[in-house]
Each structure stands twice: as C-alpha cells, then as structure tokens.
Amino acid sequence: xxxxxxxxxVATRENRIGSxxxxxxxxxxxxxxxxxxxxxxxxxxxxxxxxxxxxCALGQLSAIRDxxxxxxxxxxxxxxxxxxxxxxxxxxxKRGVTNNTVYVGTDMNExxxxxxxxxxxxxxxxxxxxxxxxxxxxxTSSCATGIIGExxxxxxxxxxxxxxxxxxxxxxxxxxxRIWATGFDISDHAVLSSIVKPPKQKRNTINFKNFxxxxxxxxxxxxxxxxxxxxxxxxxxxxxELSHISESLATTCICGTLGNYLGNGLEEKxxxxxxxxxxxxxxxxxxxxxxxxxxxxxxxxxxxxxxxEQREIYIPQIEEIKKELxxxxxxxxxxxxxxFEVSRVLNELGIEVVWxxxxxxxxxxxxxxxxxxxxxxxxNGVDFEASVADQQNYEVMNILNKYQPDLYxxxxxxxxxxxxxxxxxxxxxxxxxxxxxxxHTLEFAQSILDSIHNRSFEKNLARRVKLxxxxxxxxxxxxxxxxxxxx
Amino acid sequence: xxxxxxxxxxxxALGAMQTVQAITRAIPVLHSGPGCAQKLSDSIGSSGYxxxxxxxxxxxxxxxxxxxxxxxxxxxxxxxxxVIDADLYVILTGCIPEIxxxxxxxxxxxxxxxxxxxxxxxxxxxxxxxxxGHEQIIDAIIDQYLERSDExxxxxxxxxxxVPYQDLFWLGNIRELEKLIxxxxxxxxxxxxxxxxxxxxxxxxxxxxxxxxSPWVSVGNMKExxxxxxxxxxxxxxxxxxxFETSKFLREVGKFAGVDEQKVESVINEHENYYYYLIExxxxxxxxxxxxxxxxxxxxxxQYALGITKFLVNDLGLVPAKQFITDDTPKQFQEQIKAEFxxxxxxxxxxxxxxxxxxxxxxxxxxxxYHGYPLILGSYYEKxxxxxxxxxxxxxxxxxxxxxxxxxxxxxxTGGIRLIEDxxxxxVQRWN
Numbered sequence: 001x002x003x004x005x006x007x008x009x010v011a012t013r014e015n016r017i018g019s020x021x022x023x024x025x026x027x028x029x030x031x032x033x034x035x036x037x038x039x040x041x042x043x044x045x046x047x048x049x050x051x052x053x054x055x056c057a058l059g060q061l062s063a064i065r066d067x068x069x070x071x072x073x074x075x076x077x078x079x080x081x082x083x084x085x086x087x088x089x090x091x092x093x094k095r096g097v098t099n100n101t102v103y104v105g106t107d108m109n110e111x112x113x114x115x116x117x118x119x120x121x122x123x124x125x126x127x128x129x130x131x132x133x134x135x136x137x138x139x140t141s142s143c144a145t146g147i148i149g150e151x152x153x154x155x156x157x158x159x160x161x162x163x164x165x166x167x168x169x170x171x172x173x174x175x176x177x178r179i180w181a182t183g184f185d186i187s188d189h190a191v192l193s194s195i196v197k198p199p200k201q202k203r204n205t206i207n208f209k210n211f212x213x214x215x216x217x218x219x220x221x222x223x224x225x226x227x228x229x230x231x232x233x234x235x236x237x238x239x240x241e242l243s244h245i246s247e248s249l250a251t252t253c254i255c256g257t258l259g260n261y262l263g264n265g266l267e268e269k270x271x272x273x274x275x276x277x278x279x280x281x282x283x284x285x286x287x288x289x290x291x292x293x294x295x296x297x298x299x300x301x302x303x304x305x306x307x308x309e310q311r312e313i314y315i316p317q318i319e320e321i322k323k324e325l326x327x328x329x330x331x332x333x334x335x336x337x338x339x340f341e342v343s344r345v346l347n348e349l350g351i352e353v354v355w356x357x358x359x360x361x362x363x364x365x366x367x368x369x370x371x372x373x374x375x376x377x378x379x380n381g382v383d384f385e386a387s388v389a390d391q392q393n394y395e396v397m398n399i400l401n402k403y404q405p406d407l408y409x410x411x412x413x414x415x416x417x418x419x420x421x422x423x424x425x426x427x428x429x430x431x432x433x434x435x436x437x438x439x440h441t442l443e444f445a446q447s448i449l450d451s452i453h454n455r456s457f458e459k460n461l462a463r464r465v466k467l468x469x470x471x472x473x474x475x476x477x478x479x480x481x482x483x484x485x486x487x
Numbered sequence: 488x489x490x491x492x493x494x495x496x497x498x499x500a501l502g503a504m505q506t507v508q509a510i511t512r513a514i515p516v517l518h519s520g521p522g523c524a525q526k527l528s529d530s531i532g533s534s535g536y537x538x539x540x541x542x543x544x545x546x547x548x549x550x551x552x553x554x555x556x557x558x559x560x561x562x563x564x565x566x567x568x569x570v571i572d573a574d575l576y577v578i579l580t581g582c583i584p585e586i587x588x589x590x591x592x593x594x595x596x597x598x599x600x601x602x603x604x605x606x607x608x609x610x611x612x613x614x615x616x617x618x619x620g621h622e623q624i625i626d627a628i629i630d631q632y633l634e635r636s637d638e639x640x641x642x643x644x645x646x647x648x649x650v651p652y653q654d655l656f657w658l659g660n661i662r663e664l665e666k667l668i669x670x671x672x673x674x675x676x677x678x679x680x681x682x683x684x685x686x687x688x689x690x691x692x693x694x695x696x697x698x699x700x701s702p703w704v705s706v707g708n709m710k711e712x713x714x715x716x717x718x719x720x721x722x723x724x725x726x727x728x729x730x731f732e733t734s735k736f737l738r739e740v741g742k743f744a745g746v747d748e749q750k751v752e753s754v755i756n757e758h759e760n761y762y763y764y765l766i767e768x769x770x771x772x773x774x775x776x777x778x779x780x781x782x783x784x785x786x787x788x789x790q791y792a793l794g795i796t797k798f799l800v801n802d803l804g805l806v807p808a809k810q811f812i813t814d815d816t817p818k819q820f821q822e823q824i825k826a827e828f829x830x831x832x833x834x835x836x837x838x839x840x841x842x843x844x845x846x847x848x849x850x851x852x853x854x855x856x857y858h859g860y861p862l863i864l865g866s867y868y869e870k871x872x873x874x875x876x877x878x879x880x881x882x883x884x885x886x887x888x889x890x891x892x893x894x895x896x897x898x899x900x901t902g903g904i905r906l907i908e909d910x911x912x913x914x915v916q917r918w919n
Contacts, residue, residue, distance in 0.1 A: 045559075046566035049544040052522020074582060074612030075492060076499025076527055082886035083530065085494065086867060105492035107843070110613050113586055117489035124491045131493075131846055143520050144582040144613055147552060174520035175547050175583060390521070393540045394570055413530055414540050466572075468514075468537050473570045481566065 003265050005193040008153055008169040010186050010261075012177035014041075018363035021178045023388040024479045027340075027356070030386055031374050034363045041361075041388070042482040050359075050390045051412075054142065054172035055080055056183025061138050061170070061190060062103045063088065063235040064242070068134035069103040071172075072121050072152060073142025078105025091212065095236050102132050113148050118155050125159050125167070135239035137167040138190055146173035166239070168194035178390055179360045181257045181335065187234070188262040192269070195239055199247040199270055205229045206293065207251040207266065209259035215433035215440070222437075225306045226299040233262070246270035249297045252289070254279065254432045256371065257337030257362070278372050279337075281435040282345030283318065314438035318349075321445045326350040328452070332409040333357035333389075333396050334429065340373035342409060343382070345435050349445055351407070353384045355399050359412070361388045387478065393418055397469055398478045400424050406452060423462035425451045494845035494868040496788070496813040496885060497653065499612030502527045503620030507577045508537060509651030509658075511684035514573040518560050518591060519581025521546035527617075529652065531891060543567040547583045556584055560594045568601055574685040575632075577624065578607035585611035604685075606631040618704050618788070618814055621650040625708040628678075628688060635716050636692035642673045643694040644744065645718070647705050649726070649790045651679050655887050659896025660726070664700060667737065667899055670754045671746045692716045698740060700726060700898075702789035702827070703820035724827055726794030729802035729903025730762045731832075758900045765904055772911060773803065777919045779879060780859025781806045786848055786869050787884035788814035789824055791897075792839070795864055795883070798903060800831045805862070807837035808855055811848045813866075813884070816841050852876065860917075862910065879913045 013019035020041025023030060033039035054077065062069050062084040071078035081103035092099035106124055108117060125139060141152050156169045170190045176182065206223065208230040216232055223230050231241060231248065245251075251266050252275040253259025263274035273296045280289040287307055294303030328351045332342055336358040343353045362371060369375075377383070389395045391412060400408060400422045408419035408426045416426035427448055429435070435444045501523055504515035514537055517524055521544060528539040543566070545551070545559045560578070567576060576598075580591050591607050598605040608627040610620045625647075646664050651657040658680045665675040676694055678687045691712075697720035699709050709720040721743045727736035734755045741751035783805050785792045792812045799805040810828060821841055829836040842848050849872045852863065861878040863869050867888040873880035882889035883897075890909075896902045 045562040046570065047521075047544060047546050047563070049517060049524035049539055049542045050521045050546065051525050052520060055522055055526060072489070074499045075495060075497060075616055076501050076523065076612040078492060078495060079498045079502070079526055081495055082867070086886070086888045089871065102493065105495050106489040107492040107495075108489045108613050109615075110611075112489050113582075113613050120489035124489070127491060128493075142582075143547075144586060147583060147586050174522050175549055175552055178521055178546060178548060180522065390546075391540060414525075414528075414534060414538055417534050417538070418540075466536070468541055468572055469570060470572045 003192070003268050005189075005269070008193070009171050010182070010189045013179045013182045013185065013360070013362060014177055019179050019360050020363070020388055021360050021390040022482050023361065024482065025386065026383055027374065027386045028378060028383045030361065031370055031378055034370050039363055040484070042484050044392070044481045045483055046481040047390070048393055050178070051180040052174040053177055053180045053183035053186065054140070054174055056180045057170060057172050057186040058103070058140060059084065060184060060187035060234050062101055063091070064136070064237050064239065065092070065097065065099045065101060066134060067101050067136045067138065067239065068128050068132060069101070070106070070121070070125055070128060070137065070139045071103065071142065072106045072108065072140065072145050072150065074108045074144055075105055077142040078103070081105060091235055097236060099236065100132065102128065102134065104128060108144060113144055116148060116150055118150060121152070121155050122159055125155070126162060129163050134165065136165050136195060137163065138170045139167065140170040140172045142172065143174050146171070166194040181360060184258050185261040188265060191234070191242055192262065192265045195242045196246055197243045201247060202249065203244070203247045205231050205248040206297070207231050207233060207245045207248045207272070209233045209251065209253035209262055211235065211254070211258065211432045214431050215436055222306070226294065226297070226302045228297060228299070246272060248272055250275055250293060252293065254436070255335070255337035256373070257335050276372060278344065278376050279341045280437060281341045282348050282441050283315070283438065284348065284376070285341060285344065286437045286441070310438050314442055318438070318442050318445065321442065321449065322350050324449055325445060328352070328406040329354050329403070330407040330409060331355045331399055331403060331405045333359070333415065334409070334411040335359045336361050336371065338411055338429070340371065340377060342429065342435065343384070344373060344377055345441065345444070347377070347382050351448070354403050354405055355385045355387070357387050357389055357396060357399070359390050391415065394469060394473060395478050397422060397467065398474060398476070401474050407448065420458035421462055421465050421467060423458055425455055425458055427451050491844055496843070496866055497616040497618065497815065498527050499616060500610040500614045500620030500623060501579055501581050501612050502617030502653070503608070503610050503624045504542065504579055505617070505652035506621045506624045506650065507579070508535065509679040510575065510688070511680070511682060512536065512573050513575040513577060513684060514567070514571055515542050516564060516567050516576055516578045517542055517544040517581060518556065518578060518584050518589065519544060519547060520583060523581050537573070541571070543571065552583060552587055555587060555589050557589050557594050560589065560591065561597065564594070564598055564605060568598070568603060574603060575688070576603060576605045577627065578605065579610045580607065581610070582612045585609065604632055616815055617653055618650055622705055622707055625705060626711055629708065629711050629715055632688065633692055633716060638693055639695055640674065640690070640693045641695070642744070643690070644668055644673050644675050645691050645694040645697045646675050646677045647697060647699045647701070647708065649701050649704055649788070653788075653885050654790065655883065655885065655890070655892050656896045656898070659892070659894045660898040660902070662894070663896045663899045663902060667733070668698070668740065671737065671741055671744065671751060673744055673746070692718070694718055696720060696743065699723065702793055702824050703816055704790070706820070724793065724824070725797055726790050726898055728794045728798035728897050728899075728906060730759050730900055731801040732794070732797050733899050733903070734759065762900045762904070769907070776911070776914055778860050778917045779914050780857045780861050782808045782857040782859070783862040783864070784808045784810060784852060786811040786813060786863070786865030788812065789816050791884055793824065793827055794897070795906070796828060796837050797831065798906065800835055800837070802903060803907075807831070807835065808857055808861065809851060810837050810839045812839060812841045813843055813848070815843050879910070881909055881913055
C-alpha cells in the first residue's frame with residue numbers, strides 16, 4: 001500500500017483494496033474470483049441498518065488515555081461519547097490506571113448547515129485544550145459537515161500554533177464507505193500521521209493491536225518466555241507509548257481487519273515487520289502465529305520450547321472435548337477478520353460449517369495477497385457456502401431458517417438474539433480473546449458445549465415470540481435483493 | 488449555532504426512531520447513513536419485536552449524496568413492506584437527504600394506497616435533539632394519519648409522557664399512570680409499550696381529552712391535536728412521584744375530567760394509607776441515616792429534575808441545592824419550569840440552571856457546600872464527580888450504566904417508594 005501521511009484523508013477500503021459487501025456463493029469461488037480479479041461486489045435494493053465507520057474510528061481513538069475527541073456534527077453523531085466515557089472509565093479501572101479522555105460534540109444545528117460553523121469549532125477546540133490539557137486532539141467530521149464542505153483541515157491548521165500537543169483532522173463521514181472497518185484505518189492513519197515518531201532505538205517490544213486487552217496479563221506472561229514485551233493498542237494506550245511504536249520489533253493483531261492498516265503502515269514507513277499469518281485463534285492459528293513471531297524476532301527456539309510444553313497440557317483436553325462436539329453443524333456471521341479464522345477453529349474442533357457470513361470481504365490485503373485465513377482453509381480442503389453481507393439480519397435469518405443449524409456464532413451486539421428467537425443456540429464471540437491460544441480454545445469448546453446442552457432459554461423464548469419477517473421472505477432465496485453489476 | 492456539548496445527555500432528532508420502536512409493531516425506516524440506527528440505540532434493552540438491526544435503512548453512500556437517494560428510498564420502502572411484518576411504517580429522514588434535498592414526501596406519497604400506513608417525519612440530526620424528534624413523530628401521526636372523530640368514548644383519556652428509551656423508566660411510568668387514571672374511573676389510551684400500537688393510535692381521536700404529564704415535551708403535539716382533532720388537553724408539568732405530588736395530580740385530573748370529588752378522595756386515601764404504613768416503618772431510617780446530608784442536586788432532563796426535586800422536598804423533607812436541567816429545554820418553556828421549582832412547600836425555592844455543558848455543572852457541584860455527604864441523582868457522568876465529593880450517587884438519567892431497568896418506575900405512590908428504595912440502597916452502603 002502507498003501510505004500518504006501528508007493527507008488527512010484515507011481512501012475507503014472499497015477503493016483501496018477492492019472490498020465488497022455483497023456476495024453469495026462458496027468460499028472457494030470467492031477466493032478464485034479474488035485471485036483472478038473477476039470478483040465484483042453486488043449492491044442491495046433493500047437493506048437493514050448496519051454500522052457507521054465513525055463508531056469504529058472514534059471508538060479506537062477515544063480509548064487512548066488522556067486525549068480529546070472533538071466530533072463536529074449534530075448530537076446524534078457524537079452520541080458515541082456516552083459509551084466511550086463509560087468504557088474509558090471501566091477499562092482504566094480494570095488496569096488500575098486513570099483515563100481522562102474527553103469526547104465532545106458540537107451540537108450542530110440547521111443554521112450551521114447553511115452558514116458553516118468553523119469559528120465555533122475553532123473556539124471549542126481551544127476551550128477543550130484549556131479545560132483538559134489533553135495529550136492529543138482529534139478533530140473529526142460527520143456526514144453533515146462533510147457535505148456542506150466544512151473545512152476542518154484548515155481549522156486544525158489554524159489552531160496548531162496555539163496548541164502544543166499533536167492535533168489532527170479525522171475524516172469520518174459515514175456515507176463514505178459501507179465498510180465500517182474503514183474506520184479502523186482512519187484511526188490508524190490519524191495515529192500514524194500525528195503521534196508516531198521515527199524510531200530512535202530498537203526495543204524488545206511487540207505492538208499488539210486489539211480491542212479491549214482482556215488477555216493482557218496472560219499475554220505478558222507468554223511473551224516473557226521469549227523476552228518480549230507486548231504493547232497493547234489502543235485501549236489504555238498513552239500518547240507517549242504510541243509515539244514509540246515505530247521502535248518495536250514487530251506488529252501483530254488479534255483481528256486482521258482491525259490491525260492491517262497500522263501493521264502495514266509501520267512496516268512501510270519504519271520497517272517494523274507486520275506478522276501476516278493466520279491469527280492466534282485455535283491450535284493451528286496459535287502455533288503458526290507464535291512461530292512467525294519467533295522467526296521475525298529471532299526467538300524460534302524459545303517459541304518451540306513453549307509450544308511443546310503447552311501442547312502437553314492442553315492438546316489432550318482439547319482432543320477429549322472434541323469427541324462431544326463432532327458432527328455439530330454451525331452457521332457463523334462475523335467481520336472478515338474473524339469469520340474465516342473461526343471457521344478454521346470450528347473445523348479443528350470437528351464442527352461442520354454449513355454457511356459463513358462475512359460482514360465485508362477484502363479482496364486483497366494491503367500487501368496484495370488473498371487473506372491468509374482463507375488461503376489456509378482452501379489449502380486444507382475446507383469449503384462451505386459463504387456470503388458477504390454487512391450485517392444484513394434478514395439474510396442471516398433466511399439462512400438459519402433454511403439450514404436449522406445446531407449453533408450460530410456471531411460477534412456483533414444485537415445479533416445473537418435473532419438466532420435464539422429462531423430456536424438456534426447462539427454463542428456470542430465478542431471478547432476478541434475468546435478463542436486465543438490453547439487455553440481459550442478449550443474454553444471456547446466448553447462454552448459451545450454448554451450452550452447446546454441447555455437450550456431452555458432459546459426454546460422458551462422461541463416458543464413465545466413471533467419473528468418480524470414475513471412468510472414471503474422466508475420463501476425467497478437469500479440473494480433475492482442482490483443486484484449484480486451495480487455498486 | 489454549534490456549541491460545546493461536553494458529556495452529552497441527549498441524542499439527535501433521528502433518535503426518535505426509538506419513539507417509533509416503542510409503538511408495538513411500528514417500524515422505523517431510516518433514510519440515512521448506514522450506522523445511524525446502531526449509534527442511536529442503547530446497548531442494553533434495545534431489542535424487542537424489532538431491534539435497530541431490523542430497521543430498514545437506505546444506507547446512503549457517496550453516489551446518493553451526489554445523485555440523490557430518492558430511488559433507493561422507494562425500493563427500501565417497497566421491500567420493507569414485503570419483508571417486515573409491521574402495522575405502521577414510519578420513514579425518518581437523517582441529515583444527508585435533508586441537506587441534499589431528497590423529496591421524501593413525494594416518495595412516501597407513492598405508498599398512499601399500500602395495505603399498511605406509511606408516514607414520514609423530518610428528523611435530520613441538525614434539526615434538534617431526540618426530545619424534539621419525539622414531537623416530530625407524534626406530529627407526523629397526527630398530520631398524516633389521524634382524522635377527527637365525531638364519536639367520543641366516554642371517559643377516554645389519551646395519556647402522553649416523556650420520551651421512550653431516553654427515559655429509563657418510560658414503560659413502567661406510563662403503565663402506572665394508566666393504572667392511576669383507571670382508578671378514577673377513566674379509561675386510558677396510550678400508544679407506547681406492550682400491546683399498545685396501531686389500535687391505540689386509531690383510538691386517539693375518540694378521547695375526551697389529552698393528558699400530558701411533562702414539563703415541556705409534547706406541548707406542541709397537544710396544541711396540534713386540539714386544532715386538528717378537536718381534543719382539549721390538560722398539561723400537568725410535574726411527573727408525580729410519591730404521595731404529595733400524586734395526590735395533587737389525581738385531584739387535578741379528577742377535577743378536569745369531572746370525576747366525583749369523593750371518589751377521588753377515597754382513591755387518594757387508600758393509597759396514602761398504605762404509603763404511610765411503609766414510610767412509618769422506615770421513618771427511623773430517614774431520620775437516623777448518619778451519612779446523608781439534607782441537600783441534594785438532580786442533573787437530568789426537565790421531567791426528572793422537577794419531579795424528583797418536588798418529591799424529595801415535599802415528601803421527604805430534603806432541601807434543594809442547585810438543580811440542573813440538561814435537555815436543551817426550548818427558551819419559551821424555561822420561565823414556566825423555573826416557576827415550578829420556586830413553588831415548593833414552606834416557601835422553599837430551588838435554584839435551577841438550564842445547562843448542556845457538563846463541565847460547568849460539575850464545577851458547580853464541586854464548589855457547592857452541601858453541608859455533609861450530598862445526594863446526587865443524575866446520569867452516569869455524575870458518578871465520578873459524586874465520588875470526589877463523597878456523595879451518594881443514583882443513576883436515573885441517560886446515559887445509564889449503573890442500573891438495569893426492565894419495567895421499574897418512579898411515578899405515582901409506588902414509584903415514590905421505589906425511588907426511596909433505590910436511594911437508601913446506596914446510602915446504607917456507608918456508615919459513619
């Protein structure tokens with residue numbers, strides 16, 4: 001990828017890496033079409049609500065400690081500040097640190113859409129700087145400010161002289177991309193362009209991009225075996241920490257969709273290797289990933305020793321639980337950074353994937369290859385029906401109704417409830433470390449088992465509720481609203 | 488003019504999709520960007536027969552910004568009618584179509600003959616907050632759906648209260664108001680919550696009067712219904728919490744509806760007997776709590792700031808410090824609301840500030856001498872500042888993270904008891 005840190009604008013995933021949100025077929029066909037360059041995404045003439053890229057972008061940035069987010073737009077855009085405030089407080093408390101990040105809105109009104117409000121924005125930036133002395137300031141746009149052409153870049157340039165911390169414009173118009181993961185790229189771009197400094201010295205650290213660092217203590221322990229220190233990003237990161245991430249030995253991430261812009265960016269700009277293996281979920285994933293870290297940081301011997309020790313503890317237990325999972329059929333719906341990774345783990349556990357939905361699909365990663373998780377499945381002879389749908393719940397329900405699987409796995413808030421209303425047990429794979437390494441793979445297997453052993457809750461609820469879709473819809477093919485050739 | 492919204496306590500007008508969601512089997516259809524519904528919903532309790540990820544949405548993209556999204560809106564509505572089993576389809580416009588000038592009314596008019604009613608509301612985020620958006624939805628129902636009825640149902644009262652979902656206790660409150668009204672021998676009609684939907688909307692024009700229990704939200708809707716449907720209204724500005732206010736409320740409603748005075752008094756008497764049986768048993772707790780000052784502040788919308796202030800002063804004998812109203816109350820209502828805060832027992836007056844900048848609110852709370860450990864009732868934002876001043880904190884206003892409410896309520900006699908339970912469950916955690 002060609003990183004341009006001079007511009008505050010990031011090209012969307014659609015334009016940069018050919019990402020799509022509409023496809024129905026099979027995994028192998030999806031991969032073949034990506035490789036031959038024939039894959040074209042479809043659009044839909046009917047869709048349900050999904051996610052705004054600004055939630056991803058600002059969710060990431062607002063998790064950094066002691067910064068300010070100034071969201072220039074109507075009150076609905078900055079409403080995410082309420083959730084960010086809560087998360088910042090509880091995540092900091094969990095770590096035993098404090099986080100005084102502020103996320104404010106500008107409550108733009110109708111007059112502002114006509115006359116603009118650059119002056120008010122300027123005053124608000126200065127006021128926030130005075131009130132809270134943040135360590136960095138992110139000034140962000142919205143659909144409304146984007147369309148009326150409010151020039152937030154100029155406002156930011158204009159106040160730079162009066163503010164002695166990094167300040168950067170962050171372009172978050174929600175209509176720019178149907179792929180909310182573009183927001184992750186936007187946040188990485190802002191960090192790379194305003195906070196990260198060129199390396200002065202190498203450190204024995206590894207940048208570890210994740211969401212909520214739930215496995216932080218155990219990963220610190222694992223990495224001690226290799227004399228490596230993980231730096232978790234961005235939840236609870238400090239601006240000072242971020243300024244040094246160019247000095248790390250490598251970058252890795254728990255979710256390829258979340259981390260590939262930063263990983264590639266650090267590699268391209270500062271030569272920090274980006275670990276591009278399958279992710280550390282399940283057995284094969286964890287081992288492949290650890291070995292690559294060992295290779296890149298020249299610690300292969302220590303890694304092999306660790307793997308051998310851990311295998312002895314966990315593999316027999318995992319083998320045992322697999323006996324009970326064998327033959328189960330699953331449907332799953334997740335972001336592409338997880339769908340094909342979790343599919344691999346389910347396959348490892350002896351669970352058959354009958355349909356996998358990815359909320360979007362990146363034809364190529366930033367380095368031009370097909371995503372490694374997909375490559376792995378196809379090399380190992382695993383294929384299944386697959387579709388790409390930006391959380392289109394009506395398509396999920398159509399699939400669940402037709403296949404009646406034993407299990408639905410999903411990663412996005414508000415999605416699992418619809419499966420259980422269909423009477424399908426659901427596992428919410430929300431914690432990004434839920435399947436991490438041997439230990440959590442075992443726990444994951446156990447929670448699947450627990451979910452299907454007691455189906456009381458879903459049966460009780462399914463018996464009493466009516467589903468919101470018409471019979472007509474359930475009789476349609478799942479691709480009824482896909483329109484080919486248009487975008 | 489854009490202003491600093493530091494720790495915001497409301498959403499934008501499009502947040503009124505939750506008002507639609509609160510009407511059983513009514514579905515919001517969003518003409519907006521793809522993520523507005525998710526952003527404007529809360530992570531707890533937003534599911535139901537419909538949830539935000541069921542709401543059809545035109546998911547406007549860059550092309551639609553340039554070429555307009557009318558066609559996409561047309562197919563979205565047409566297919567929503569086929570896919571979603573609803574009784575009422577409410578199209579809500581977001582910022583983009585209103586700036587680029589999509590003619591939503593024209594598109595919606597194509598569905599005038601469809602089997603199910605399709606109406607629309609202008610709820611662009613920059614047009615106001617979700618309190619205003621709520622009014623837009625009710626206006627849309629009045630203007631585009633309801634017709635004047637010559638036939639009236641004797642004793643039928645439409646009850647209107649504050650904004651569903653924004654108000655944590657909306658469901659429990661409106662059910663309790665209905666129960667109280669029923670005890671006066673009247674029949675209530677509300678359009679929100681369990682089994683309340685299109686049939687209740689159809690019944691609105693037959694009511695003898697509208698009862699609005701809110702300091703300012705929906706006053707415009709009441710006037711609109713008076714004009715178009717010929718329904719008179721009683722505006723009761725205070726959410727009645729506890730015995731003192733609830734009895735006053737029942738007397739006023741009874742008088743307006745022409746209910747026999749003795750009947751009203753007997754209802755009141757019965758409730759007050761039980762209420763004071765409970766209070767009597769716990770009076771020592773109120774008097775002998777060693778850790779709570781007499782002074783309190785509420786940081787909430789006008790409804791709760793006023794309702795709770797009246798309750799704590801007139802029922803429990805506490806003394807108001809400064810109160811903060813955070814819902815961006817329109818200027819024309821501020822004086823009237825202020826007057827209510829000055830109308831407390833024993834000539835007490837509560838100072839009240841209409842303020843949306845929480846930095847200023849928190850500074851005032853921190854600099855005030857509450858003469859002991861104060862009681863602060865507010866949104867989740869007040870938790871930390873209350874800890875700093877060693878006060879007692881109760882999360883009663885949006886955003887809410889400290890409490891899960893399914894159908895609990897604070898309105899009425901029972902609601903007052905619930906609020907006491909919540910306050911003292913916090914206070915008893917401490918000992919001096």
